[in-house]
Amino acid sequence: MFSAKVKSGLVGALLALTTFVGAAYAASLAMPSEKPILTISGKISVTNKDNTAQFDRKMLESMGLVTVETTTPWHEGKVKFEGVSLDKLMKQVGASGQRVVVVALNDYTTEIPLDDFAKFNVILAIKRDGEYMSVRDKGPLFVIYPYDSSPDLKSQTYYARSAWQVAKIEVR
Amino acid sequence: MSLRTFKTVIALVIGGFLIAAIYISVLVVQRQGALRQIAVYNPAWEASQASSEFIRLEHRLSEFERPGSGVDKDEVALRYDILAGRVKQLNEGDFHSLLQREPDHQAMLRRLELALEGMDPLIQNLDQPGNLQKVVDGLKPFDGALAQIASTVLIYGSETVQKDQQELIRLHWLFSGIAASLVLIGVALIVLLDRHNRLLGRAHQELHVLAHQDALTGLPNRVVLRNQLEHALAGLKPNGRTIAVSYLDLDHFKDVNDSFGHETGDELLKAVAERLRSCIPASEGQVRNLISRFGGDEFAILQTGIRKASESAALASKIVEALRAPFTVNGQEIFIGTSIGIALPQGYVTPSQILKHADMALYHAKADGRGTFRFFEPHMDVQLQARRALEVDLRKAAANGEFELFYQPQININLNEISGYEALLRWHHPERGLVPPAEFIPVIEDTGLIVTLGEWILDQSCKEAAKWPRNIHVAVNLSPVQFRNRGLVQSVSRALVASGLAPNRLELEITESVLLQDNEATVSMLHQLRRLGVRIAMDDFGTGYSSLSYLRSFPFDKIKIDQSFVREMSQRSDCLAIVQSVANLGSSLGMPTVAEGVETEEQLRQIQAAGCTDAQGYYFGRPRPARELVHTLEALRQTARVA
Numbered sequence: 022m023f024s025a026k027v028k029s030g031l032v033g034a035l036l037a038l039t040t041f042v043g044a045a046y047a048a049s050l051a052m053p054s055e056k057p058i059l060t061i062s063g064k065i066s067v068t069n070k071d072n073t074a075q076f077d078r079k080m081l082e083s084m085g086l087v088t089v090e091t092t093t094p095w096h097e098g099k100v101k102f103e104g105v106s107l108d109k110l111m112k113q114v115g116a117s118g119q120r121v122v123v124v125a126l127n128d129y130t131t132e133i134p135l136d137d138f139a140k141f142n143v144i145l146a147i148k149r150d151g152e153y154m155s156v157r158d159k160g161p162l163f164v165i166y167p168y169d170s171s172p173d174l175k176s177q178t179y180y181a182r183s184a185w186q187v188a189k190i191e192v193r
Numbered sequence: 194m195s196l197r198t199f200k201t202v203i204a205l206v207i208g209g210f211l212i213a214a215i216y217i218s219v220l221v222v223q224r225q226g227a228l229r230q231i232a233v234y235n236p237a238w239e240a241s242q243a244s245s246e247f248i249r250l251e252h253r254l255s256e257f258e259r260p261g262s263g264v265d266k267d268e269v270a271l272r273y274d275i276l277a278g279r280v281k282q283l284n285e286g287d288f289h290s291l292l293q294r295e296p297d298h299q300a301m302l303r304r305l306e307l308a309l310e311g312m313d314p315l316i317q318n319l320d321q322p323g324n325l326q327k328v329v330d331g332l333k334p335f336d337g338a339l340a341q342i343a344s345t346v347l348i349y350g351s352e353t354v355q356k357d358q359q360e361l362i363r364l365h366w367l368f369s370g371i372a373a374s375l376v377l378i379g380v381a382l383i384v385l386l387d388r389h390n391r392l393l394g395r396a397h398q399e400l401h402v403l404a405h406q407d408a409l410t411g412l413p414n415r416v417v418l419r420n421q422l423e424h425a426l427a428g429l430k431p432n433g434r435t436i437a438v439s440y441l442d443l444d445h446f447k448d449v450n451d452s453f454g455h456e457t458g459d460e461l462l463k464a465v466a467e468r469l470r471s472c473i474p475a476s477e478g479q480v481r482n483l484i485s486r487f488g489g490d491e492f493a494i495l496q497t498g499i500r501k502a503s504e505s506a507a508l509a510s511k512i513v514e515a516l517r518a519p520f521t522v523n524g525q526e527i528f529i530g531t532s533i534g535i536a537l538p539q540g541y542v543t544p545s546q547i548l549k550h551a552d553m554a555l556y557h558a559k560a561d562g563r564g565t566f567r568f569f570e571p572h573m574d575v576q577l578q579a580r581r582a583l584e585v586d587l588r589k590a591a592a593n594g595e596f597e598l599f600y601q602p603q604i605n606i607n608l609n610e611i612s613g614y615e616a617l618l619r620w621h622h623p624e625r626g627l628v629p630p631a632e633f634i635p636v637i638e639d640t641g642l643i644v645t646l647g648e649w650i651l652d653q654s655c656k657e658a659a660k661w662p663r664n665i666h667v668a669v670n671l672s673p674v675q676f677r678n679r680g681l682v683q684s685v686s687r688a689l690v691a692s693g694l695a696p697n698r699l700e701l702e703i704t705e706s707v708l709l710q711d712n713e714a715t716v717s718m719l720h721q722l723r724r725l726g727v728r729i730a731m732d733d734f735g736t737g738y739s740s741l742s743y744l745r746s747f748p749f750d751k752i753k754i755d756q757s758f759v760r761e762m763s764q765r766s767d768c769l770a771i772v773q774s775v776a777n778l779g780s781s782l783g784m785p786t787v788a789e790g791v792e793t794e795e796q797l798r799q800i801q802a803a804g805c806t807d808a809q810g811y812y813f814g815r816p817r818p819a820r821e822l823v824h825t826l827e828a829l830r831q832t833a834r835v836a
Contacts, residue, residue: 095282127246127275156274157281186275 050114053077058161059145063122063192066115074114078147078161081105084113087144091169094180095159096149102165104146108138111192118192123164126156126186133164133182135192141166141174145187159185199392203385210378217371224364236288237350240343243279247332247339250276254329257319266319273316277309283342291349298342305335407486409459410466418485418493422544425497429538434479437505439494440551441512441533444563446490449527460522461529462490469494472515473508480504493551502537502568509533509566517564532558533566553577583636586622591646595621598653599816602829603668603787603809606801610826613666613700615809616654617816618646638674647675648684655692655699657819665824668700668730673707676714682721689725696726702753704732708743719747730787735771744782752779754805756790762799769799776804 050069057075068074086103093100111121120134137143146163147153154160163185168174250272256262257269282288284302292299308331315324315331407414425436443449443465450458466484469492473482479498487493494512496505516531534555536547554569561567590596600614620628637643651669658667675681689696701722707715719729730751731744735758744752754775761768772788779786788800791810800808814829823829 126271127242127249129242155278156271157278159278186278 050074051080053080055079059188059190061114061190061192064116064118065192066117067113081147084109086147089144089165089167091165091167093168101150102144102146102163103148104144104165107143107145110145111135111138116192120193122191122193123184123187124189124191125184126188129184131182131184137182156186162187199389203389206378206382206385210375210382213371213375213378217368217375220364220368220371224361235350236291237343237347239283239288240339240346243276243283244339244343246272246276246279247335251332254325257325269319270316273312280306280309291346295345298345301338302342305338308335410463410486412466413483413485415485415487415493418483418495419544421483422495422547425495426538426542426544434498434500435537437496437499437502437535437537438547438551439496439505439509439533439535440548440555441492441531442555443490444530444532446529449529453525453527457523457525461520461527464520464522465516468515469512472511482508505535506566509535513564513566530564532563534558534569535566536569550574580636583633584640587633587636587640587642590620590622591649596646596649597621597818598650598657599818600822601809601816602814603807604813604826605807606805611665611824611829612807613668614822615668615702616650618650638672641674643672643674644678647672651684651688652691655688655694658698659692659694662824666698666700668702670702670732671707676707676718682718682725685722685727686725697728699727700730700751701727702730702732705737705739705743708746716747734775749784751785751787753787753789756810759788759790759796759800760792763795772800772805773803780804
């Protein structure tokens with residue numbers, strides 16, 4: 022009786038594992054149909070081109086947009102950002118590292134611990150106040166922390182991690 | 194510093210402490226703010242970024258036409274967008290206001306932004322001939338301008354940093370100052386608390402003194418004596434040294450208070466305390482003496498470490514002697530004496546018991562005529578208990594109808610007939626039987642029972658006398674205590690009215706002790722009684738002071754010679770002489786004289802010869818209850834014979 026139970030438990034666990042692994046494998050990334058705006062490289066398990074994961078704006082938007090309303094040092098008053106949850110994005114590409122290096126179009130480089138994304142609900146913003154951000158306007162992608170949610174976030178550490186004109190993310 | 198001011202000061206200091214603490218946290222927040230500002234704002238970086246983007250764009254433009262360079266139209270457009278974004282940013286917000294001091298730079302940046310906007314169509318169509326050159330030419334005038342701006346801003350930045358640093362230094366000093374004052378306040382608080390403790394300590398000490406010292410004389414009080422006594426009793430060893438408690442009070446201290454006033458009384462007590470201190474050594478060999486004031490005019494001395502009772506007797510006579518000498522208080526010479534009662538522990542005694550014993554001994558010392566000392570003896574306790582029991586019984590006696598009046602005849606010698614009866618109180622106790630008047634009369638006087646009982650005696654004797662033949666009077670004794678009661682005259686008059694007895698048939702006998710409390714009130718009461726028509730007789734004359742001035746102070750109707758003289762007349766010639774003198778005196782003053790205690794025919798002859806007008810005594814008849822009275826001498830003699 023007892024062993025039967027253990028056996029069924031084991032079988033359950035094994036089933037769950039295979040389902041998970043299968044899902045991970047199954048989540049292969051589609052190829053971008055437009056010009057890619059984001060390239061993720063490094064320790065990731067899901068790729069679509071040359072060991073990197075490339076995204077165009079549509080692919081990012083299809084992951085679902087999260088809204089963050091906050092004040093920032095770069096804008097006047099409260100601003101509404103919409104973008105992809107970076108935590109979700111990292112899971113999507115099967116990131117397994119400790120930190121990411123974010124590189125902007127102007128080669129501004131900053132490093133962010135991977136934990137930050139889940140801990141602070143960090144997003145990779147696509148829209149500001151309902152409009153897509155152009156390169157002139159710190160677009161196309163902007164790492165945004167919900168600065169107003171905690172006084173800790175209103176510090177240089179997090180402002181420095183908030184890269185704009187983001188083009189590449191390398192998981193290390 | 195009073196405790197009140199002190200409390201105010203301490204409250205102020207604590208308030209200061211709080212304010213300083215709050216201010217310090219405000220400063221901390223301010224400093225955080227300043228630090229954050231320094232960190233956030235980095236315009237020089239932004240300007241230099243714009244500068245480098247400008248160079249990048251120029252580089253991409255120069256590469257654009259070189260084959261194999263890999264720079265395409267999109268790459269140039271991207272760099273163009275980035276630069277345009279940067280410049281737009283420099284024309285906005287913080288950076289823009291930073292350049293307010295440099296209008297040239299501001300204008301230049303605006304021009305650059307406009308120029309870039311104008312290049313937009315050229316960039317979009319860069320592959321058309323001439324466009325590239327137009328862009329390169331358009332950018333040329335701004336070459337180096339951004340670097341200049343960056344360096345200007347860097348200087349501004351460093352100025353800002355300088356300012357922020359100065360602000361930080363200012364905050365630091367402020368902070369340090371507040372911290373230092375906090376430390377000072379802390380020290381002040383410690384000092385104040387220390388002082389507070391000392392104040393409390395002193396108050397505590399004062400309370401201790403108050404609780405253990407008599408305020409008037411500065412002597413230890415009864416609490417101290419009791420404690421020491423308890424301690425001494427606990428430490429007693431069989432056959433070892435012992436202790437003694439001497440209890441003393443001043444003789445007639447109340448009179449000093451009454452006649453000289455309480456202030457003099459207090460001064461006298463201080464002087465007495467001083468004299469006690471000087472004549473009683475605190476220690477003498479192994480003997481220790483503790484003097485304490487018990488309250489009022491009572492003092493107690495605890496001797497410890499004595500061997501024999503005679504040691505405390507010696508001390509007591511020394512004290513009696515010392516207090517006998519006159520005191521000079523407020524310019525008055527006052528004589529006062531003391532009586533002392535001494536008790537030594539016998540067997541196991543408690544402090545309360547030994548103090549009670551000393552008190553009893555004191556009572557006896559006073560009864561012995563004051564100015565002396567007595568040791569406690571166990572029978573004193575027995576006597577006290579007996580007296581208490583007597584008191585209890587006496588209080589119930591009247592209600593139980595245990596009192597009765599007996600009447601003893603008084604004979605007019607010349608008429609050879611009964612002239613009146615003296616009413617005498619008798620007490621039939623159900624168990625004690627007939628209690629001798631000498632035993633219970635002092636008790637009813639002391640307890641004040643005499644006042645109501647006296648009224649009853651007056652009522653009863655008047656009612657009885659009203660039934661007698663008209664020529665026979667009734668004599669009633671009045672106690673000095675009754676004279677202290679203002680209602681005496683009314684009581685007498687009420688008794689007369691109620692009984693219908695003619696006032697001249699009531700004779701009131703008083704002793705000289707009534708006149709001892711000689712004051713106007715007493716004499717005036719005697720006159721009022723006289724005005725009612727009653728007669729007043731001087732009783733027991735010849736005993737006590739027998740001052741002739743008493744006879745002058747009030748015109749008595751009769752003098753009664755004390756029976757002690759009559760009884761010893763036959764044996765002692767001096768007694769006879771006294772009886773004769775008093776009789777002569779009476780006749781000279783026109784006062785009848787009554788000889789009391791006539792028991793024999795011989796005595797009757799002698800008093801007759803001496804000139805006494807009346808006689809009373811067993812020779813004629815013992816006191817009898819009212820119902821057995823006869824009213825002629827003849828009848829009286831017959832009943833005596835029958836008996």
